[in-house]
Amino acid sequence: MQRRNVLRITNTEGKDAMIRCPRCRSTKIYPVAGGYGGYYYRCKKCGYSGALVIEFDDDVTPKEEQELQKEYREEVQEYEQRRRSLFWIIMALIFIAAIFFVGFR
Numbered sequence: 001m002q003r004r005n006v007l008r009i010t011n012t013e014g015k016d017a018m019i020r021c022p023r024c025r026s027t028k029i030y031p032v033a034g035g036y037g038g039y040y041y042r043c044k045k046c047g048y049s050g051a052l053v054i055e056f057d058d059d060v061t062p063k064e065e066q067e068l069q070k071e072y073r074e075e076v077q078e079y080e081q082r083r084r085s086l087f088w089i090i091m092a093l094i095f096i097a098a099i100f101f102v103g104f105r
Helices: 060-101
Strands: 016-020 029-035 037-044 055-056
Touching: 055 060
Parallel strands: none
Antiparallel strands: 016 055, 029 037
8 A cells, every 4th residue: 555645735815725846846746855935846757946936726727827937037047147148247246356456466
């Protein structure tokens, strides 16, 4: 007999809710650690690990799900773009500092 860990999530109205992975939208997400401070989840499908999960009620339409997924992807792309630009700014500052210190010796 196979034993399954089932995490029961209830929304603010007391109804059962379904959690999904924010990256791949899979329901194959399970808590790895947690307790009073919240849970840390891992997705079996895509390997995502983190505290953020998406909670769905049964009455969520596929159109709403697609809109949420689109918003999430846009936020991730914006974050990655900011991170890339910050990386190049730091690299430029390091390069300028290296030229400054080497040039005055």
